[in-house]
Amino acid sequence: MREKIEKLLNDYKTGKIDVDEFINELRWFPFENIEFAHVDHHRTLKHNFPEVILCQWKTPEQVKEIAKRILEKSNFLLATRANPEHFNAVKKIAKDAKYNELARTITVARGEIKKDDKKGKILIITAGTADLPVAEEAKVTAELLGNEVELLYDVGVAGIHRLLSNLDKLKSASVIIVVAGMEGALPSVVGGLVGVPVIAVPTSVGYGANFNGLAPLLTMLNTCAPGVVVVNIDNGFGAAFAATLMNRK
Structure with missing residues (x-):
């Protein structure tokens, strides 16, 4: 990963790529490697929102650890197909997490959700x-x-x-x-x-x-x-x- 970033910086410095190309390349990395997952922290650059956790088939501890890594770099979290056990695990690292029983979602929103008036x-x-x-x-x-x-x-x-x-x-x-x-x-x-x-x-x-x-x-x-x-x-x-x-x- 370090080598990729150094090459990218050098290409920008020498004029091989412009600032738009530089930012576009950044969209593809980095990710964080943990024991059972690769957490994609640059998902926000692509979609203006961090990676979403699918809780189904994951243990509560796995969901908690992934959520912890996401919230270290983002103010927002969304986890889907979550059960109460998943939620209780996430609450240990995010007291402000909310559970929607009908939707089976866990959410965290630390700050204002920006809405674009131009959107419908x-x-x-x-x-x-x-x-x-x-x-x-x-x-x-x-x-x-x-x-x-x-x-x-x-x-x-x-x-x-x-x-x-x-x-x-x-x-x-x-x-x-x-x-x-x-x-x-x-x-x-x-x-x-x-x-x-x-x-x-x-x-x-x-x-x-x-x-x-x-x-x-x-x-x-x-x-x-x-x-x-x-x-x-x-x-x-x-x-x-x-x-x-x-x-x-």
């Missing part, structure tokens, strides 16, 4: 109440990333009049995240109504033929509505991050 609003829509945990993960993520967020819940196609009575909210959004289980038809309906990007999130909510989210995933991938893109099953975090990148433009 992200609207998160759920087909049913059972889809709320995935939608809440998206909401927590999007808000921590500095977006204005609004949540519209339980407006699925089984009662389409509930959605149509909220057309003003759809029209005011710059990006829309649609979270739906069962057959997953709602994103196509929304995509046919608006002229902004729609991010579809299939959920594992549904009876047997839902196949734990596979049925709505295939429905969403086969949408005929233009402007609809799809993330993985139950991936509220991924939808919110993509929506943030779209919203920045």
Whole structure:
């Protein structure tokens, strides 16, 4: 790592690269090597936010140690798919950590979350109440990333009049995240109504033929509505991050 930095500095000093190229190269390193992880501290340069911890399949001690390293260099932390044991471990090194039981997220925000007035609003829509945990993960993520967020819940196609009575909210959004289980038809309906990007999130909510989210995933991938893109099953975090990148433009 030292050799890479020295070469980069020398290239800048001798005029081989300009300041923009220098900063762009810095985006790719460094990372911190610990026993079980490589913590990417320069993720902030790429996304204006530090690396996010996926707690599922990690032990509480592993999550705590990764969180500790991130918070040594950042004022913000987001951990997803966290259980109370993960949260209790993080609280030992971050007394200001907060746990959202519905979203299963751990967050730390030490300082003001900067919001750009030029950015639009992200609207998160759920087909049913059972889809709320995935939608809440998206909401927590999007808000921590500095977006204005609004949540519209339980407006699925089984009662389409509930959605149509909220057309003003759809029209005011710059990006829309649609979270739906069962057959997953709602994103196509929304995509046919608006002229902004729609991010579809299939959920594992549904009876047997839902196949734990596979049925709505295939429905969403086969949408005929233009402007609809799809993330993985139950991936509220991924939808919110993509929506943030779209919203920045």
